[in-house]
Amino acid sequence: MSELKLMKGNEALAEAAIRAGVDAYFGYPITPQSEVIEYLMTERPEKRTGMIVLQAESEIAAINMVYGAASTGKRAMTSSSSPGISLKLEGISYLAGAELPAVIVNVVRGGPGLGTIQPSQADYFQSVKGGGHGDYKLYVLAPASVQEMADFVEDAFDIAFKYRAPVLILSDGLIGQMMEKVMLKDQKERMTNEAIIKKYGDWATTGKTDRERNIITSLYLQPEKMEAKVRKLMKKYEQMENEDLRFEKINCEDADYLIVAYGSSARIAQKTVELAREKGIKVGLLRPITLFPFPKQQLLDLSNQVKGILSVELNAGQMVEDVKLAVEHKVPVEHFGRTGGIIHTPEEILEALEEKIIKNEHARHHKI
Numbered sequence: 001m002s003e004l005k006l007m008k009g010n011e012a013l014a015e016a017a018i019r020a021g022v023d024a025y026f027g028y029p030i031t032p033q034s035e036v037i038e039y040l041m042t043e044r045p046e047k048r049t050g051m052i053v054l055q056a057e058s059e060i061a062a063i064n065m066v067y068g069a070a071s072t073g074k075r076a077m078t079s080s081s082s083p084g085i086s087l088k089l090e091g092i093s094y095l096a097g098a099e100l101p102a103v104i105v106n107v108v109r110g111g112p113g114l115g116t117i118q119p120s121q122a123d124y125f126q127s128v129k130g131g132g133h134g135d136y137k138l139y140v141l142a143p144a145s146v147q148e149m150a151d152f153v154e155d156a157f158d159i160a161f162k163y164r165a166p167v168l169i170l171s172d173g174l175i176g177q178m179m180e181k182v183m184l185k186d187q188k189e190r191m192t193n194e195a196i197i198k199k200y201g202d203w204a205t206t207g208k209t210d211r212e213r214n215i216i217t218s219l220y221l222q223p224e225k226m227e228a229k230v231r232k233l234m235k236k237y238e239q240m241e242n243e244d245l246r247f248e249k250i251n252c253e254d255a256d257y258l259i260v261a262y263g264s265s266a267r268i269a270q271k272t273v274e275l276a277r278e279k280g281i282k283v284g285l286l287r288p289i290t291l292f293p294f295p296k297q298q299l300l301d302l303s304n305q306v307k308g309i310l311s312v313e314l315n316a317g318q319m320v321e322d323v324k325l326a327v328e329h330k331v332p333v334e335h336f337g338r339t340g341g342i343i344h345t346p347e348e349i350l351e352a353l354e355e356k357i358i359k360n361e362h363a364r365h366h367k368i
Contacts, residue, residue: 097218118341
């Protein structure tokens with residue numbers, strides 16, 4: 001049955017994985033996402049659904065276990081935090097090259113290096129620009145609440161199997177550790193091999209049958225075959241952009257200025273919009289829910305309306321580059337962010353908007 005509970009973001013994600021009928025989780029503890037594997041170990045989902053939960057000897061081992069499970073058509077996932085995801089990137093590239101569905105969760109912490117255990121959004125480049133080697137992309141979901149931490153697990157698997165591609169849920173230490181009410185969905189049964197084949201096709205290595213053998217690989221030694229593979233992947237990513245883009249607009253209808261933010265930054269920026277409008281400044285918020293695909297056309301359309309855009313991020317400036325590319329230099333775009341695990345306030349964002357965008361816009365207008 002569906003159930004309303006008060007839970008941490010990490011715990012809600014873990015419980016949602018059990019209820020979504022996930023077959024296997026392979027992970028390794030690292031702050032601030034350790035509650036995912038701790039919750040799964042405590043809940044013993046093998047007794048509830050038969051779901052396998054295993055702590056691997058390393059992050060590298062965990063992602064390769066996901067590769068093996070995914071190749072059999074099973075719903076396999078892993079989670080980690082920034083340095084751990086870096087270790088998984090070779091395996092993630094293999095998953096993309098072999099066209100295997102899987103879900104990876106990154107509860108981001110500050111870096112570079114070992115950095116801090118505090119929240120950050122500094123893994124944006126790593127997440128949306130491939131991260132590992134070769135020409136590939138990840139479909140990236142960016143939750144902004146504990147509820148979305150739970151909801152996006154099933155959504156991620158649906159996308160992963162639709163495209164036979166790895167999907168990343170990009171959270172951060174704030175959303176992973178915070179507690180909120182969450183409505184958990186009804187328990188789903190794990191899918192049988194027959195159900196998987198019927199729904200997604202007979203591509204997995206499910207054992208000897210009357211069909212031709214299935215070979216799962218990302219190795220293509222002939223250049224022509226490798227190029228054909230890359231072109232196939234690019235068509236897949238184009239389809240994602242056309243069919244599965246997600247975003248949210250808040251108070252954009254009459255906005256003179258626009259904030260672009262995702263995840264925890266979007267939650268904070270939503271209060272900034274309220275504060276700005278109390279001062280008579282018409283500010284809107286565009287929240288990308290998918291970081292890839294990115295809402296390029298929506299930003300371009302809004303650039304014909306607004307006088308300036310502020311990209312708000314918990315980093316030194318990463319998503320701002322994609323915002324600038326999207327608006328094609330039609331309006332000024334500036335960045336505001338905090339690093340080191342320091343979380344910006346709504347008042348700081350409003351001050352940055354007034355200083356970086358509104359004040360400069362007025363100065364340009366006066367000069368003209």
